Amino acid sequence: MVQVEMSEIRSIVTATTSRSLVLIDEICRGTETAKGTCIAGSIIETLDNIGCLGIVSTHLHGIFSLPLKIKNAVYKAMGTEYLDGQTVPTWKLVDGICRESLAFQTAKREGVPETIIQRAEDLYMSVYVKDNSSKRIDANGRFHSAPKTDGSDEAHPNLSKTRVGSVHHEIESKMKMEVSRKEIERAINVICQKKLTELSKQETSELAGVNCVMIAAREQPPPSIIGASCVYVMLRPDKKLYVGQTDDLDGRIRAHRGKEGMQSASFLYFVVPGKSIACQIETLLINQLYSQGFLLANIADGKHRNFGTSSRPVETLTVP
Structure with a gap:
């Protein structure tokens, strides 16, 4: 299959001009994921450089993590909505990237035995949710480990010193962002786990822990x-945090990114059992993250409630 597809791709890239319309469905689907992802990325770069119009569809989500040199290409995803207790596609394209599919839901709807679906979900959680940094590209084609950055000719035989310096700067910036994200995530876990432990004593069933995504x-x-109740922390480009809660995370993210200067904002979120708990955790985080020294854009939102303003010393909630 891959031989036929590569033959077709050769014909496309050699004949395409800036006046062409190119449609490629499930690019590089006939080969193993890691190399297929990189071939697909290179093809997209080539078409982008030509300047043609086109649509390329794929389930190779690792493409979104490749350092592609593109100027005109934009990312779109299939929209979804929550109807009658199920997540269903709207068949409309929306702006942005989505790395998750409705594979499990589709399998269940088509009558695949529940035991198979449950086992598939267990395998997914055990393998793909983990950060397997020992591989350059994982089974989803996503890059993990950084390239060598010692600047030597051996590490970068084909790079000029200028480009090596650029690589250094880019990797250092990403490392700083990663450290900052992990610090915030660790603080969220420490603060919220205490509150969830308290709330679990009041509930008939034990509340799940914090699982930041x-x-x-x-x-x-x-x-x-x-449709799930979520608490989220927005990591703004100006280094400030915004804490919120919502039952419509997609809508809130679009609203935040629609504001000037916020287009590149990223988010950490976790699901909680119900809006009441979400409101409590939201205000708790606003107050305690501020106490931990984090810069918050909406610190005033936490001053009109009692949640998170415990009389206990702040040191009891200090992140280790």
Whole structure:
């Protein structure tokens, strides 16, 4: 299959001009994921450089993590909505990136045995939710480890010193962002876990722990959380944080990014059981993150409630 597809791709890229319309469905689907992702990325770069019009569809989500040199291409995703207790596609394209599919829901709807679906979900959680940084590209084609950055000819035989310096700067910036994100995530876990432990004593069932999920710039929240109560922290480009809660995370993210200068904002979110708990956790985070020294854009939102303003010393909530 891949031989036939590559033959077709050769014909496309050699004949395409800036006046062409190119339509490619499920690009590089016939080969293994990692190399297929990189071939697909290179093809997209080539078409972008030619300047043609086109649509390229794919489930190779690792393309979004490749350092592509593109000027004209934009990312679109299939819209979803929550109807009658199920997440369903709207069949409309929306701006942004989505790395999750409705594969499990589709399998269930088509009658695949529940035992198979449950086992598939367990395997997914055990493998793809983990940060497997030992691989350059994981099974989803997503890049993890950074290239060598010692600036030597051996590490970068084909790079000029100027380009090596650029690589250094880019990697250092990403590392700083990653450290900042991890610090925020660690603070969220420490602060919220205490509150969830208290609330679990009041509930008939034990509340789940905090499971923060990252939504990077240009990405969308996964379809599986449509209609769920979420608490989120917006990582603004100006280094300030905005804490909020919502039952419509996709809508809130679009509203935030629609404001001037916020287009590249990223988000951390976690799901909680109900809006009441979401409101409590929201105000708790606003007050306690501020106490931890984080800069907040909406600190005033936490001053009109009692949640998170415990009389206990702030040191009891200090992040280790």
